[in-house]
Amino acid sequence: MVTRLTFLLLLTETAIIGYGQDTNPEKREPKDAVHAAKLPPCQACKVFVDSFKKGMERTARGKFEGGDAAWEEERLGSYSRSEVRLVEIQEKLCTDVERGKDQCHALSEQLEQHIDEWWFQKQDEDLFKYLCIDTLKRCCPDNHYGANCNPCPGFPNNVCNKSGKCKGAGTRKGNGKCSCDPGYEGDFCNSCAATYYESYRDEEKLLCSPCHTSCQGPCTQPGPKGCAACSPGWFMDTEKGCLDVNECLLNPSPCKRNEFCVNNDGSYTCLVCDRACESCQSDGPDMCDKCAEGYTLKDNVCVDVHEHGRKSHVNMTRYLTYAGLCIATCIILQKNTLAASLVGLSVALYISLSEYFLSSSENNSDLQSAFDIGKLLST
Template identity: 80%
Template sequence: MVVHLTVLLLLTEIVIIGHGQELSLEKSRMHNAAHAVKLPPCQACKVLVDSFKKEMERTARGKFEGGDAAWEEERLGSYSRSEVRLVEIQEKLCSGIERGKDQCHALAEEVEQYVDEWWFHKQGEDLHKYLCTDTLKSCCPDNHYGTDCKPCPGFPDNVCNKSGKCKGAGTRKGNGKCSCDAGYEGEFCSSCAATYYESYRDEQKLLCSPCHSSCQGPCSQAGPKGCSLCNPGWFMDTEKGCLDINECFEKPNPCKRNEFCVNNDGSYTCLACDKACESCEGDGPDMCTRCAQGYTLQDNMCVDEREYGRESHISITRYLTYAGLCIATCIIFQKNTFVASLIGLSVALYISVSEYFLSSSEKNSSLHPAFDVGKLFSS
């Protein structure tokens, strides 16, 4: 038995280790695939520059290590612009990148001489502009596009009417055409789309807002009153515009016999009736128009016939018990009126307390059973 358990544990451990190795291999493959991704030239250059700036931040508080730091600062110059710091930056360059990491390393080797030139002589210039735009010519300035870095429509202050993006902006690709934001259209995104209306306009700005959900096609203002046509599920009112159609009032009823209808804006939903109902007008056993088989109508509510019969029998038994107590009291103590009166009062008090607790427990099901004297007795 011990041998079998040992073998089983060994097999389990082998399976777990094997599964863990598979997950590790899969994760490694995913990382390698991400590292091998080829990015567009401008994006690749930007990734390299961002990595370089990140390493500059990391080494910002560094200094010469070992020996007399003050002497080294005096002889070798400031650490902030030293070759030592540049080497420390280049050692970690591209290390925190996942997507396009291999390309980043290759590009770093390719542009090493330009980075050295910038580091020692041109740190006053922006590195991205110096390297990606001016030197490698893989990017364009902001809001410029194409091989010749032409300005985007509306440059400099109103590119694409501030309601869209210039295709190829910042790169040496793209055609410079405007790609409009949702709700805008036109060559320069200077007008509202079909299902939007002009809610504000001045010389500097156009604001387009969506039409009401009841509108089919264009609209002239906010709300259902601005609709030109109504969507299905709505009807046109001359004063209030598109109003919702209450499908639940339509004849015949759109739902099945054992379902009830709930109206929504422009539509409706069919929900299942309570199990006590064969047909209903809403949720719950008190909304039945006809009780299901095995249920009976009692106090405007469909209740389980077996449960209702059981409760009736319990009530009859309880009242018969009370009557028996009263009769027994009268028979046993008929010769002693005083004692019979005390017993009678006690029985009456018991009946009153029992009925009170029974009534309370029916109204409040959270009442603790230990206090339900009547129910305890009747059970």
């Protein structure tokens, strides 16, 4: 008993110790890799500055409720630039960072002297500008690029014609060339690409819109009339421009024998016929050009031969049963006209109801409607 109790205690202790530990290295490894990720110099500096500013927000203190307002202002003013507050910020610096966390901590140690200088002497200056642009020279002002922070093309109000991005903008990297948005091209993104047309232009703005899907290459205006040439699946009309080719009207059909054609804009789709059809014009057993083997045409619908034969046999049997009932009634009750009339009426009513129910169930898949007495009486 004592041995079993000791074993249970050891097992429980092992489970408690292991509960708080992540024994799966695959789960730890991605997080470690994220922390160890190397960010570009400018981005790493931005991450560090953002973390420092969050620390400033966290340590910002409001006024104490009640008391001497003048004393509060003096107390808070002295704290806002105090070494105590700086230490509080640095204690949790980079703890909010995920990607590049190790790099952020390394920067924190490397830049300690510069941070002290900014904190006690230049706190009125923006930290990012002081640290990342002016001191470390890792970043550039907005819309500037390269080692010397040259202005991007079109600076300040029309960088890359407002239709692209300046390569390396904000960093000490890049060549300052314009990377144009879709639909624009040129050194300054000031012209429309081959498959776009100029839909608006003034002294400050250019708007390029995509050509119609029927156009192959350039166009001059919206819609199929603006096409210089038509894409495959379209043909040029002198008045209306590019029009869709209806491939389904071609002879022979582009689809296989057991498929039917559906026309699309500039193309077509082949869909498989109903299994009752050997060839067809559309979907369904009533759209067959020719019935498949094992099916026969009845009322313009291809039906299963065996099913059709079975129904014919059932119908014949039913009608013979009705006839037998009538004959039996006449033979048995031939001497009693009144009784024969009543029984004959009952047989006729039975036959009528049976045929009504059968007819309703064949025409409507919902059998409940076949037994709708209200509907029956209304007829």
